[in-house]
Amino acid sequence: MEKVLIIANEFPPMGGAGVQRTTKFVKYLPKFGYDPVVITKEHVADLTDKTLLEDLPKNLKVYRLKPYDTVNRKGIFRLPFKFLGTRILSPDSEYFWYYFNRDKIAEIIKKENINIIYTTSFPYSSHLMGLYIKRLFPNIRWITDFRDEWTNNPYHLDSWYRKIKLDLEKKKELEVTNECDFLITNTPFMLDNFIKDNPSLVGRSTYIPNGYDEEDFVGLNNARDGGDKFVITYTGSLYGRRNLTEFLDGLKIAIDNKKIDKSKLEIRVVGNIYQEVLDEYAKKYDLVNNMKSFGYLPHKESIQMLYNSDILLLVIGKGKGSKNFYTGKIFEYIRVDRPILSIVPEDGAAAQVINETNTGTVVDPEDIDGISVVLERYYKSWIEGKLVHEPNWDKIQVYSRESQAKRLSEIFKESKDI
Template sequence: MQKKKVLMLAYQFPPMGGAGVQRTLKFAKYLPQFGWEPIIYTVDHKKGVNDPTLSNEVKHIRIIRTKSHDLTHWKKPFHILGKFLSRKLLIPDGEWLWYRKNRRSILEYVKEIQPDVIYSTSYPYSDHLLGLYVKKHYKEIPWVVDFRDEWTKNPYILDMNYSSYRRKIEQKMEADVVANCDYFITNSPFMLEGFMEDYDLKDKSIVIPNGYDVSDFEGLEVEITKREKLTITYAGSMYGRRKPDYFLKALNRAIEDKIVDEKDIRLQFVGDFSKQNIEKISGMLGNKNIVKFYPYMEHKKSIECLLNSDVLLLIVGNGVGDKNFYTGKIFEYINTQKTIFGLVPKDGAAAMVIEETKTGYVVDSSEVDKIATCIGDIYSRWKQGTLEVQPNYEAIRQYDRVNLTKQLSKVFDRVSQG
């Protein structure tokens, strides 16, 4: 039986590394199991964080690579000007030029491929502008939009303090995308609720969360014996409201109050951290020789690092809109059977996942006293050898990437059948 075709518009795609590529990568990897042939329309990524190992997962898939037109890739010292122009002038994001320069190209590929469905995913939001452009020229082709993050209500965008003029432009763009798409996907129920406050999505929306890929956990080297130090690992990026300040204050307090022994603690940060972040974290810990920073790792290596930890630190901001976020790493965290220390909004998406899967602690990210108390409890249990969690495996399995891709395929089936 011949597979149906879906053209996936995704600026962020391997060999680009980072959390942003994982969702589309795993969908593309598993869609053929459910009768769909994915064709990826993306960029020829050469600069920034790369993870070539991810490309091995989609060798069998056709990938169309185009020039990125990224101003931040200008040569030094002009890249500073490029960053300024990209952030201040291009709306809705720095990838607007990619959308603008590839409008003719995408229509030619649509004519050649004749896809049964168009799929666009954000961030960047320019992916959806490209999808909207296709939809206006090929109204008969169903268009599915996938929001990995909110747009105009995104707390990180709200913190940018953009002008009211720019906000109105982006609100108009968002409204056009929502009005013209055939189906609307978000990755958390809280996010969908936010969109439904502004738009009528009752009969054309679904929540498909992020997840974990079982194959990413295979063939890894994992220590079996107890580690000499309580190893606490944070994996992922750190920006905006997502910062470890309150955790570090609480850890300092727990050490100074002799709730924990400094010599028993190892704190690890794994990811693409700026020099400024590294210096700030090190400075907050003073003379304590307990922290180590690891640069961005290949995806499976980062999971191996999680499996060789005792506690996995998860941080989500505590401002307006932050409760809507999971962070991508949480789903790999829950499949490690390690204790998650979630400094997250108690009534938010991340807390919901930790609690339903029974995989760790949830503490408001700004409550230093409670964080310090939890650090003491974790330390005591580690010393006693009773730190293991008792997960709800059935709840965890619902976040398997294969199951999530099956849900996406059903959306494609539905819209393509009219």
């Protein structure tokens, strides 16, 4: 098998959504003729999910480099270093990890006889590492994978300190996209934006969506557990535009109009979310006895929470650029046999997935009345014992992680001819 160097700052035992895509690629690439060698950072105080280590090949070689962490430091310098990492460093808080480890990576490449590298972001510093290696070893084939957009990222547009750095980062982004051999994004909308900014990507770029791993569902119980409660579950993160405001505004209308009996309602939130944020929601919307927080759960336990529900809640947020991406959770949502209330831009990537798989109802975040109507309909169907869900399983299977790893392996082969 040919070796491929995977440069992924976020990797197990780190938990969270950012590690899933790379973990599954590493898991399945050997099936298609590639032997991954992983470069990541020593695990620090981030989320931990050791169960993800079970997905990795037993003989996988992983180089864990010194983290040079600025965000999770302890002691009297914690706040100054966190400010440096989140506000000052460009492109992100992992710049020092890239800068001080880049020569070590060059040594690893020689030692492992590497001819192809794959870099994935976030963080974007991983691509600076790829750029450094490509310039040092021009014959190496370099594949970049953007799990999120860089300078066109809508969350960056909302941040004053990110805006200040964007001009400098646009230059770096163009260097990366000009010099990589092949570029991958995870939605067609993101891909269009990259090509718009750099037309030379035509013919050497594509998108591979996120997905679900069928093995993650083995042994789980496909059964609700809410008893006489109508259970709505949200899993994932909440930050910036991605919040519960529109959902709760729509729910309030349905409750006030007596279309939903609040005493029969249970809202479950699973993820690394500040408890004070959820407490504030519960207090503001008079849902103190209805909202339950479960914190961050190991990956399979999080999926089991979806099975335990009556309907699932998906939120993206609104505003410029929001239509270009979807949360990675969407693919586990569509694989679980439950209707999805999708509060997402109607013309965006997430809506496209929900509609083509027939796995839920899409409502634009601006349409609060529409959110209320959909909630009323789902609740009424549940009360009557007629909550119907008829997904298109043929479309859903397109999003399997194994299929996506196969596509990545094909790109590795195709890059030889570019």
